[in-house]
Amino acid sequence: MPLLLLDAVLAVLTAICALTSLASVGAPLTWDGTIPVAIALGLLLLARRRGPVVVLALSAAVLLGAQYGGLFEGGVIWPMTVAVFTAGLANLPWTAAICVLTLAAAVAPTMELARGGAELLWLALVLALAHGYRQHLRWRAEHEARLREAAGTRLAEQRLQIARELHDVVAHTLTVVGLHLNVAAEADSLPEAKGAIRVASDVRKKAMADLRSLIGVLRDVSGEPQPELSSIADLVARAREAGLDVTLDEGGDPTEVPAAQAMAAFRIVQEAMTNALKHSDARRLLVHLDYSSNQVRVEVVDDGTGPVSYTEGHGLTGMRERVTALGGWLEIEAGDGFAVRAGLPV
Known part of the structure; x- marks a missing residue:
C-alpha cells in the first residue's frame, strides 16, 4: 500500500x-463541537512522517483544548494512539513526556483516577509496541547490512577466484605457445x-575455450565443465609436446x-608445469x-640442473591461497630444479 494512502x-x-470516544463521554456530535476536533486529529496524521513529535504535541493540544473548552469532561486520549505510536518510533523520551503531561492535564479537572489509570496503561502499551517495533527495524537494518557486506565479500572472492583462473589459463598457455613459436x-x-x-595453434584454441568457460561463469550461461583430475592428462600431453619428458604417476x-x-x-599441477617450462635446463x-x-x-618435481630463484607472483600466491582455503598444506622448493608438494584434505 502506498504510504500516502496508508496515512489517509x-x-x-x-x-x-x-x-466514538468523545460521544462515549457525552460530547455532542455537532459541526460546532466534536466533528471539527475529529477532523483536525485526522488531518494532523497526514504530516506524521515529517514531524511525528510535533504532530503528537498538536494532537494533545487539540484534545485538551476541546476538553477545557467545555465540549466534554474526563480525559480521553484514545484518538492520539496513531500519533503516539509514530512519535514513539522517532523519539521515545519526548513522546513519553508529552503523553504523561497530556494525561495529567486531562485527568486533573475531573480527578477520575480510574479512567486515568486505564489510559495510562494504554499509553504504556502503545509506547512499548513502538519501542519493540523500532528495535525490530534496527535489527532488520543491521541484518540487511550484514547480508550486503557478506554478498560483497562473496562477490570479491568470486572475482579473485576468476582472476586466478584466468591467470592460470593464460600463463600456462602463453608459456607453451611461446616455446613452440621459438x-x-x-x-x-x-x-x-x-x-x-x-x-601452438591447438593450445591457443584450448585456452580460448577455457577463457570462454570462465567468462561464462560470470554470466552464468556456460555449460562447459570445470577442469577435473582427468584434465591433467591434457596438461601432460601439452608439456610433452613442448619438449619435456613427463611422467604421470597416479594412485x-x-x-x-x-x-x-x-x-x-x-x-x-598446471602452475607447477608452467614454472617447469620456464626453466631452460629442465628436461624431465x-x-x-x-x-x-x-x-x-x-x-x-622437475630435474633442473642449476639453482632456481623464484618470486611468488599471482600463480604461486593463488596456488597457496587455494590450498589454504581447503585447509591443506603446500611446500615449494627451489634449488636444483623446482618442486611443488601439496596435501588437500578430503
Whole structure:
C-alpha cells in the first residue's frame, strides 16, 4: 500500500475513533463541537512522517483544548494512539513526556483516577509496541547490512577466484605457445616449423575455450565443465609436446575426490608445469598424484640442473591461497630444479 494512502486510511480511522470516544463521554456530535476536533486529529496524521513529535504535541493540544473548552469532561486520549505510536518510533523520551503531561492535564479537572489509570496503561502499551517495533527495524537494518557486506565479500572472492583462473589459463598457455613459436623460429626444416606452429595453434584454441568457460561463469550461461583430475592428462600431453619428458604417476581412486579438491589439484599441477617450462635446463618432470580416503597429495618435481630463484607472483600466491582455503598444506622448493608438494584434505 502506498504510504500516502496508508496515512489517509489512518487519518479516517482516527477521526472515527475520536468521534466514538468523545460521544462515549457525552460530547455532542455537532459541526460546532466534536466533528471539527475529529477532523483536525485526522488531518494532523497526514504530516506524521515529517514531524511525528510535533504532530503528537498538536494532537494533545487539540484534545485538551476541546476538553477545557467545555465540549466534554474526563480525559480521553484514545484518538492520539496513531500519533503516539509514530512519535514513539522517532523519539521515545519526548513522546513519553508529552503523553504523561497530556494525561495529567486531562485527568486533573475531573480527578477520575480510574479512567486515568486505564489510559495510562494504554499509553504504556502503545509506547512499548513502538519501542519493540523500532528495535525490530534496527535489527532488520543491521541484518540487511550484514547480508550486503557478506554478498560483497562473496562477490570479491568470486572475482579473485576468476582472476586466478584466468591467470592460470593464460600463463600456462602463453608459456607453451611461446616455446613452440621459438621452436618454429629456430627450426631448420619447414615440416618441423609447421608442426610446432600447429601445436601452438591447438593450445591457443584450448585456452580460448577455457577463457570462454570462465567468462561464462560470470554470466552464468556456460555449460562447459570445470577442469577435473582427468584434465591433467591434457596438461601432460601439452608439456610433452613442448619438449619435456613427463611422467604421470597416479594412485588411488580419483572418482572419490570432491570437486573443490580436484580443481585445486589441477591448478597446482598446471602452475607447477608452467614454472617447469620456464626453466631452460629442465628436461624431465614427475607428476605424482595420490588419492587416499582422507587426502589428495600432489607432487610436481622437475630435474633442473642449476639453482632456481623464484618470486611468488599471482600463480604461486593463488596456488597457496587455494590450498589454504581447503585447509591443506603446500611446500615449494627451489634449488636444483623446482618442486611443488601439496596435501588437500578430503
